[in-house]
Amino acid sequence: xxxxxxxxxxxxxxxxxxxxxxxxxxxxxxxxxxxxxxxxxxxxxxxxxxxxxxxxxxxxxxxxxxxxxxxxxxxxxxxxxxxxxxxxxxxxxxxxxxxxxxxxxxxxxxxxxxxxxxxxxxxxxxxxxxxxxxxxxxxxxxxxxxxxxxxxxxxxxxxxxxxxxxxxxxxxxxxxxxxxxxxxxxxxxxxxxxxxxxxxxxxxxxxxxxxxxxxxxxxxxxxxxxxxxxxxxxxxxxxxxxxxxxxxxxxxxxxxxxxxxxxxxxxxxxxxxxxxxxxxxxxxxxxxxxxxxxxxxxxxxxxxxxxxxxxxxxxxxxxxxxxxxxxxxxxxxxxxxxxxxxxxxxxxxxxxx
Amino acid sequence: xxxxxxxxxxxxxxxxxxxxxxxxxxxxxxxxxxxxxxxxxxxxxxxxxxxxxxxxxxxxxxxxxxxxxxxxxxxxxxxxxxxxxxxxxxxxxxxxxxxxxxxxxxxxxxxxxxxxxxxxxxxxxxxxxxxxxxxxxxxxxxxxxxxxxxxxxxxxxxxxxxxxxxxxxxxxxxxxxxxxxxxxxxxxxxxxxxxxxxxxxxxxxxxxxxxxxxxxxxxxxxxxxxxxxxxxxxxxxxxxxxxxxxxxxxxxxxxxxxxxxxxxxxxxxxxxxxxxxxxxxxxxxxxxxxxxxxxxxxxxxxxxxxxxxxxxxxxxxxxxxxxxxxxxxxxxxxxxxxxxxxxxxxxxxxxxx
Numbered sequence: 001x002x003x004x005x006x007x008x009x010x011x012x013x014x015x016x017x018x019x020x021x022x023x024x025x026x027x028x029x030x031x032x033x034x035x036x037x038x039x040x041x042x043x044x045x046x047x048x049x050x051x052x053x054x055x056x057x058x059x060x061x062x063x064x065x066x067x068x069x070x071x072x073x074x075x076x077x078x079x080x081x082x083x084x085x086x087x088x089x090x091x092x093x094x095x096x097x098x099x100x101x102x103x104x105x106x107x108x109x110x111x112x113x114x115x116x117x118x119x120x121x122x123x124x125x126x127x128x129x130x131x132x133x134x135x136x137x138x139x140x141x142x143x144x145x146x147x148x149x150x151x152x153x154x155x156x157x158x159x160x161x162x163x164x165x166x167x168x169x170x171x172x173x174x175x176x177x178x179x180x181x182x183x184x185x186x187x188x189x190x191x192x193x194x195x196x197x198x199x200x201x202x203x204x205x206x207x208x209x210x211x212x213x214x215x216x217x218x219x220x221x222x223x224x225x226x227x228x229x230x231x232x233x234x235x236x237x238x239x240x241x242x243x244x245x246x247x248x249x250x251x252x253x254x255x256x257x258x259x260x261x262x263x264x265x266x267x268x269x270x271x272x273x274x275x276x277x278x279x280x281x282x283x284x285x286x287x288x289x290x291x292x293x294x295x296x297x298x299x300x301x302x303x304x305x306x307x308x309x310x311x312x313x314x315x316x317x318x319x320x321x322x323x324x325x326x327x328x329x330x331x332x333x334x335x336x337x338x339x340x341x342x343x344x345x346x347x348x349x350x351x352x353x
Numbered sequence: 354x355x356x357x358x359x360x361x362x363x364x365x366x367x368x369x370x371x372x373x374x375x376x377x378x379x380x381x382x383x384x385x386x387x388x389x390x391x392x393x394x395x396x397x398x399x400x401x402x403x404x405x406x407x408x409x410x411x412x413x414x415x416x417x418x419x420x421x422x423x424x425x426x427x428x429x430x431x432x433x434x435x436x437x438x439x440x441x442x443x444x445x446x447x448x449x450x451x452x453x454x455x456x457x458x459x460x461x462x463x464x465x466x467x468x469x470x471x472x473x474x475x476x477x478x479x480x481x482x483x484x485x486x487x488x489x490x491x492x493x494x495x496x497x498x499x500x501x502x503x504x505x506x507x508x509x510x511x512x513x514x515x516x517x518x519x520x521x522x523x524x525x526x527x528x529x530x531x532x533x534x535x536x537x538x539x540x541x542x543x544x545x546x547x548x549x550x551x552x553x554x555x556x557x558x559x560x561x562x563x564x565x566x567x568x569x570x571x572x573x574x575x576x577x578x579x580x581x582x583x584x585x586x587x588x589x590x591x592x593x594x595x596x597x598x599x600x601x602x603x604x605x606x607x608x609x610x611x612x613x614x615x616x617x618x619x620x621x622x623x624x625x626x627x628x629x630x631x632x633x634x635x636x637x638x639x640x641x642x643x644x645x646x647x648x649x650x651x652x653x654x655x656x657x658x659x660x661x662x663x664x665x666x667x668x669x670x671x672x673x674x675x676x677x678x679x680x681x682x683x684x685x686x687x688x689x690x691x692x693x694x695x696x697x698x699x700x701x702x703x704x705x706x
Contacts, residue, residue: 009463024471030484032450037486044486046451046504049402058453058487058502064494065457097385098399100411102500104418110362118377131383133390133397134411141417142495147455149411149502151399 063143078120087219094154100134163254181290183214234298258326261318416496431473440572447507453487516607518589534643536567587651611679614671
């Protein structure tokens, strides 16, 4: 059917992953009464009982795409494969409870290597009190792959979606941004040095935080617990996996609102600034578009500001506006920079003008 | 760490997938109160409410290992990726409700190809009334891969495990066995003919059932519904993915019982017999070790026999004994054949003696 004469197949790159998901989302007809929310948020939502929802999310890491075994310790990889999934449950204001693990493993992986991978998976589960309840291990002819599905739970009244930000809400972000991206740049640089000279010792002095952010990210359970203690339910939330700019636009687009953030409010670690200088990259660009931060981006009512202001891990970076489709950053000298979803290149070229 | 001097890594083939799962099962400590059963059955079991359990299972299909795109239509592949997962939920005497789909797709796949794959996934979901609630699509540098996680539900009093077969129970199997394996042999033969001549038309005359069994297996929802209507709760159950012999030994081993089956009771379709003759393979061997049947193997109390005997899709093939670790088939002239788990080669060589 696909080989009919005159038929030219369309490459995936033409519509990309988001286009693909949008296409199928439209065709999917859900019929189970218990389905509250399907594709389109950090996790799917299923009715559990009168006062609780169950959350479910899945994330796959593919060798050569999401990780490079040249510089990724297997224990860290296992840990990260779990924590990036947990992050999706926290982003719904929920708590993860169980995971299943699917591994596709090639013949180059020894038992000892798989053991290291599993030790990392188990360490993350222990750290976040999550049970490993299922798994599937198959062989792979080429790359290794880890696919994890996480289940979680949330009180019905506390669930936080992406599409419910309201005008005048404050935009908050946890932790700091851009560090994981700089960690990756450092690792890639050392890899290429090593490939050329074959006996160089890696030089990561003063950048340990950046490496940790990339290799062993911790999801923000502490933030969810804090908000819960303070009786703050965010008005919308998403986790930052593809970069602040992209996630801000998700929240704005789905909530049909605009977003304004302030460059001088962006939380950036000094190590990130130093590394960015070294690589001659604008550290604001790292913070906006770096990705893999696994921090939480959320909005709260202005009335809740007093309840969160003492927490040094939460930063108010801007506010929600009524100007649908307008996503802006206020920079030095009150300059206005339009944020774009595929921010990296677009933003760079805009900055150069 | 893995590259220390004098360290020789152990290849995975040395302990195999089962060994691997056993190793990690021992190290996993579950702490969530809601976890009823983790790794070790067709699906994991979580408490849902007073009278219901939730079921969860995951299965991954890797290109080159589980499917060959030379002869697998993508729509069938999508369908099969779902139904092999649903089969695990039926094997717990439950009903599937939701799935999440993870795809890792390489650049050779066009949008139209992915569309076909998704059409198959959606067709299976519609057929079995299952909602698609989540997904993750990533790129892959080499093989394509589909990982599906299925959620299901079962009444607490009806859940059926693998380790609860009782002495004198009847051993039942649904449908027929060995057909998918012969379907695979036919497809592989035509592939090799095609590769040599490049213009041969495939010759599948009279074998359409075998191809369908391999390319588009249907899980046995009808059997679960029938047992439910008849108020029969199997005493143990497993789905047949790795071959009858292997699954029988699983039930026996976990239940600490023996198993006796009768060669002349094995349900084998005439097309399977014909194809086996053509390939000069013993059709009993196909039935015992073929795999990918996705039929249900279950045990029932003798008292329930009258309730199931009219169903032509259920076959009583033997009974459970008190002889732990003894798994036997009674063949022609009352000969006794010992069944082995890695049945294929072992059994073949035994037959030759």
